[in-house]
Amino acid sequence: MAQGRLKAISARLDALYEFDREPVTPEKLQPGWNFASLFMGEHIAGTEFVIGSMFVLYGVSAKDLILGLLLGNLLAVLSWTFICAPIAVRVRLTLYWYLRKIGGPGITFIYNIANAFLYCILAGAMISVAATAIGLAFGVDTPALSAKFPTGIGWVLITLGTGLVVTVVAILGFEKLAQFSSVCSPWLILIFFVGAIAVLPKIGEFHSASDLWNLAQSKIWTGVPIEGKEKLGFWHIVFFAWFCNLAMHIDLSDLAVFRYARKWTYGFYSSLGMFPGHFMAWIASGIMVAAIGMKMSPGEMAVNAAGFAGAVAVVLAGWTTANPTLYRAGLALQTITPNWPRWLVTAIIGILTTILSMFPFFFMRLLDFVAIYGLILMPIGAVVFAEHWLIPKLGMTQLRAESRGWFISFAVLLTWAITLAACWFMPFHLFFRWLPGYLIALVLYLALAMLESKLRPATLKPSPLVGEGRERG
Amino acid sequence: MKTRTLLINLASIIAILSLLVSLIAGILAFTETVSLEQYKLILNLASLIWFLTSPLWFVPQLFGSKFSEAGKSAWLRPKK
Numbered sequence: 001m002a003q004g005r006l007k008a009i010s011a012r013l014d015a016l017y018e019f020d021r022e023p024v025t026p027e028k029l030q031p032g033w034n035f036a037s038l039f040m041g042e043h044i045a046g047t048e049f050v051i052g053s054m055f056v057l058y059g060v061s062a063k064d065l066i067l068g069l070l071l072g073n074l075l076a077v078l079s080w081t082f083i084c085a086p087i088a089v090r091v092r093l094t095l096y097w098y099l100r101k102i103g104g105p106g107i108t109f110i111y112n113i114a115n116a117f118l119y120c121i122l123a124g125a126m127i128s129v130a131a132t133a134i135g136l137a138f139g140v141d142t143p144a145l146s147a148k149f150p151t152g153i154g155w156v157l158i159t160l161g162t163g164l165v166v167t168v169v170a171i172l173g174f175e176k177l178a179q180f181s182s183v184c185s186p187w188l189i190l191i192f193f194v195g196a197i198a199v200l201p202k203i204g205e206f207h208s209a210s211d212l213w214n215l216a217q218s219k220i221w222t223g224v225p226i227e228g229k230e231k232l233g234f235w236h237i238v239f240f241a242w243f244c245n246l247a248m249h250i251d252l253s254d255l256a257v258f259r260y261a262r263k264w265t266y267g268f269y270s271s272l273g274m275f276p277g278h279f280m281a282w283i284a285s286g287i288m289v290a291a292i293g294m295k296m297s298p299g300e301m302a303v304n305a306a307g308f309a310g311a312v313a314v315v316l317a318g319w320t321t322a323n324p325t326l327y328r329a330g331l332a333l334q335t336i337t338p339n340w341p342r343w344l345v346t347a348i349i350g351i352l353t354t355i356l357s358m359f360p361f362f363f364m365r366l367l368d369f370v371a372i373y374g375l376i377l378m379p380i381g382a383v384v385f386a387e388h389w390l391i392p393k394l395g396m397t398q399l400r401a402e403s404r405g406w407f408i409s410f411a412v413l414l415t416w417a418i419t420l421a422a423c424w425f426m427p428f429h430l431f432f433r434w435l436p437g438y439l440i441a442l443v444l445y446l447a448l449a450m451l452e453s454k455l456r457p458a459t460l461k462p463s464p465l466v467g468e469g470r471e472r473g
Numbered sequence: 474m475k476t477r478t479l480l481i482n483l484a485s486i487i488a489i490l491s492l493l494v495s496l497i498a499g500i501l502a503f504t505e506t507v508s509l510e511q512y513k514l515i516l517n518l519a520s521l522i523w524f525l526t527s528p529l530w531f532v533p534q535l536f537g538s539k540f541s542e543a544g545k546s547a548w549l550r551p552k553k
Contacts, residue, residue, distance in 0.1 A: 197503040306516055
């Protein structure tokens with residue numbers, strides 16, 4: 001009975017992703033310019049206002065920040081280029097379909113639910129960021145950095161209003177807004193840049209480049225955290241910049257993007273997103289928060305640095321990124337809501353996200369949430385990497401869940417669960433846990449896959465939902 | 474050249490100019506050649522112009538199928 005219900009759920013899940021079932025054909029491959037513009041537009045969001053400011057408040061020094069961001073972003077670009085893109089151009093499938101062949105439909109179902117919940121939190125944080133700007137117009141203060149719960153009726157009403165508008169627009173015109181968001185990207189990058197340079201003279205006097213560097217060290221990235229916050233150093237910044245998009249590169253969700261690439265070297269185009277978005281914009285928001293006396297309020301920061309245009313930038317940066325996030329969460333959750341219309345699923349996701357956005361905890365702890373987001377999905381990236389590159393080297397056949405008709409691969413499930421449990425108990429900072437976790441997941445999966453391959457026979461007949469496998473060398 | 478294509482070309486030029494004006498305003502504020510208030514006023518106006526013109530350049534399909542078609546022969550076509 002339960003098995004039958006699970007199969008019905010997986011059938012619905014497959015139907016949602018039906019369009020992407022087949023590998024991308026050669027005539028659909030895209031030129032490099034498309035990847036450049038995609039990355040340039042994708043990595044400037046409302047959350048950049050928060051992340052860059054957090055680095056200042058957590059006492060990062062100027063030297064640690066610059067060098068850490070350079071190295072961390074470089075590692076992120078290399079992860080896209082050498083881990084994600086090579087697999088994508090070989091299989092030319094989305095992570096959903098490739099994972100389905102590796103772990104069975106049961107794994108893709110669990111993965112989608114986990115992803116949907118994480119998307120809701122992320123979209124909630126973006127709505128909170130947008131609300132800090134809208135709140136200014138109504139005299140509603142941004143909650144304090146330590147706040148966990150809604151701080152007053154004003155904040156509740158502002159987040160509620162913002163969340164509802166975002167939800168209604170996502171229901172009525174997701175595609176139109178997605179198109180409109182492409183207009184925002186070049187302008188947003190510019191607002192970050194000009195906003196930061198314009199307020200620099202307010203922070204302190206400078207007459208030369210060395211004065212400017214001294215100002216950065218003494219007034220912005222002083223190396224001293226605010227009270228109650230731990231100090232972040234060089235390696236924290238390196239790891240943060242690296243794992244900030246872990247879900248996309250190491251965890252391989254950007255297989256969906258790079259399956260259209262002509263060559264794996266297109267992974268280098270990710271640098272066009274990383275360095276404006278996760279280098280320049282984070283530095284810019286650090287300058288902006290210093291200009292308002294180290295108060296974590298994206299709205300106030302942006303208005304101080306860029307006037308009304310700044311407030312619009314915060315709202316649009318939050319809105320245009322919350323919109324597709326709501327869409328993806330809705331898509332994932334549609335699988336457990338049989339026969340519900342799309343608008344109803346989006347409405348429910350929107351309400352959940354709006355409720356989450358009322359809690360300042362999520363955006364005030366954004367650094368930790370970003371780390372947890374990447375960490376939770378990381379074992380799946382390791383499993384796919386091991387299955388793709390290492391399993392053939394051990395003389396095993398690939399894609400056993402598909403060829404043997406398993407509903408769920410226990411090797412994948414156990415690797416996921418045990419790796420996360422191991423990461424939970426690791427005795428070091430949250431930011432550093434994913435890397436040893438990834439290595440644990442690789443080794444564990446190889447061992448469990450070997451065991452499962454020997455002990456577990458094929459089911460009587462492969463699931464009719466399983467797509468055609470590709471011959472792989 | 475058809476009128477719609479001409480409009481899209483014109484919109485793209487004005488949009489690029491508005492970004493340049495924003496950038497120059499920021500640099501002038503950085504060098505304290507203009508006050509922060511003057512810089513914000515210029516930035517607001519340039520941003521308004523950007524949002525009035527760039528949709529026609531970036532997403533002509535928002536304005537109907539004729540603009541969508543005209544966009545294909547514009548100078549600076551957004552790549553899909």
